[in-house]
Amino acid sequence: MKKLINDPKNVVEEMIEGYVRAHPNYIKQLPANDRALVTARETKEGKVGILIGGGSGHEPGFLGYVGEGMADGVAVGNIFASPSPDPILEVTKAIDKGAGVAYLYGNYAGDVMNFGMAAEMADLEEDIKVGMALASDDVASAPKEEKEKRRGIAGEFFIYKTAGAAADFGYNLEEVIRVAKKTNENTRSMGVGVSPCYLPQTGEPSFEIGEDEMEIGLGHHGEPGIEKGKIESADAIADRLVSDILKDIEITSGEEVAVLVNGLGSTPKMDLYIIYRRVEQILNEKGIKIYKSYVGDYITSLEMGGCSVTLMTLDEELTEMIDHPVDCPMFVQK
Incomplete structure (x- = not known):
C-alpha cells in the first residue's frame, strides 16, 4: 500500500481542509463543526435545503456535490463510516431557509441511525422540519422482495440530481422527498470488483481477491458480493451487470433511461468507456433509449478496482430534472 498522506489519523481533516481551500467560491466549513460543510453561495429564502452525507473515501461523493443545482450542505464521516448527528444538525441549521431540509443518504x-437522530434534534431543538429519502439501488445486496434492505451505491448520484432540481424548481419539502423516492424506485445498480482498496488507518485491504478473479455484486465498502470467479472480458461483465438489472426492473422497448458507468477509484477511463460501449449496445438491441449518459468516477471506494452500472428509467418529470x-466543484452540467 502506497498513499500520499501524512498521519493516517488526520486524513479526513486534511482532505477537508485541502478541499475547502481549493474551492472557496463553492464551499465553506462551519465554525461549529469541521465535518459540516455548506455552499459558499447564497440560497434563496423559501427553498428546501438539500443535505447529503456519508463516509469519506467515496470522493467525489459526497462533498463534491455541494453546489448550485444539487446539495446545499454535506456532513462528512470517517472513512467508510457515517457522520455523527452533530455535523448533520449543524448543516441543517445553516441551510434551512424556512421550507425545511431534505436528508438524502445511503x-x-x-x-439510518445518525441521520434519524439529527432529524429528531432538528425538530425538537430547532423547530426545523426534515424529510428523508434513502438510496437503495444495489440489486445484489438483497432480493427484490426485500428491496427495502438494499444498500445505496452509485445510484445515489441520481437522487442528488433530481432532488436538487426539485428544490430549485420551488417544490415543497414533501414534493422534494417524493421526487427523491421516485428516483430511487426507478433506479437500479450492479457492480463488479477486481481489486481491493487499502484503508489508511490499517494498511489492510478491504477484501481479499485473487489476481485473476473478479467479484460480482461487491459493495462499495468491500461488502461481499454474490459470486466470485475468474475475471472475464469487459463485454461479458457488462452483459452480466445489465442482465441482472433488467431482471430486477422492467424497462420496455421505447422507454428512456439515464445511464451511469461509475468507476470505483482506480479503474481507468479507458475501461469504463469500453464497458459503456457494451451497455449501449445491449440497450439498443432491446429498444431502450439512452437519454443521457454519465461515465467516470462519481462515487468511489478509495482506490478499489472495478465499476458499477446504473440505469434510471425516466418520465417527463424526471427528464426535466436530469436536464x-x-x-459543483466535482460535477458541472450546463
Whole structure:
C-alpha cells in the first residue's frame, strides 16, 4: 500500500481542509463543526435545503456535490463510516431557509441511525422540519422482495440530481422527498470488483481477491458480493451487470433511461468507456433509449478496482430534472 498522506489519523481533516481551500467560491466549513460543510453561495429564502452525507473515501461523493443545482450542505464521516448527528444538525441549521431540509443518504445502519437522530434534534431543538429519502439501488445486496434492505451505491448520484432540481424548481419539502423516492424506485445498480482498496488507518485491504478473479455484486465498502470467479472480458461483465438489472426492473422497448458507468477509484477511463460501449449496445438491441449518459468516477471506494452500472428509467418529470444545470466543484452540467 502506497498513499500520499501524512498521519493516517488526520486524513479526513486534511482532505477537508485541502478541499475547502481549493474551492472557496463553492464551499465553506462551519465554525461549529469541521465535518459540516455548506455552499459558499447564497440560497434563496423559501427553498428546501438539500443535505447529503456519508463516509469519506467515496470522493467525489459526497462533498463534491455541494453546489448550485444539487446539495446545499454535506456532513462528512470517517472513512467508510457515517457522520455523527452533530455535523448533520449543524448543516441543517445553516441551510434551512424556512421550507425545511431534505436528508438524502445511503441505506446503511450507521447512516439510518445518525441521520434519524439529527432529524429528531432538528425538530425538537430547532423547530426545523426534515424529510428523508434513502438510496437503495444495489440489486445484489438483497432480493427484490426485500428491496427495502438494499444498500445505496452509485445510484445515489441520481437522487442528488433530481432532488436538487426539485428544490430549485420551488417544490415543497414533501414534493422534494417524493421526487427523491421516485428516483430511487426507478433506479437500479450492479457492480463488479477486481481489486481491493487499502484503508489508511490499517494498511489492510478491504477484501481479499485473487489476481485473476473478479467479484460480482461487491459493495462499495468491500461488502461481499454474490459470486466470485475468474475475471472475464469487459463485454461479458457488462452483459452480466445489465442482465441482472433488467431482471430486477422492467424497462420496455421505447422507454428512456439515464445511464451511469461509475468507476470505483482506480479503474481507468479507458475501461469504463469500453464497458459503456457494451451497455449501449445491449440497450439498443432491446429498444431502450439512452437519454443521457454519465461515465467516470462519481462515487468511489478509495482506490478499489472495478465499476458499477446504473440505469434510471425516466418520465417527463424526471427528464426535466436530469436536464437541470448544475455547478459543483466535482460535477458541472450546463
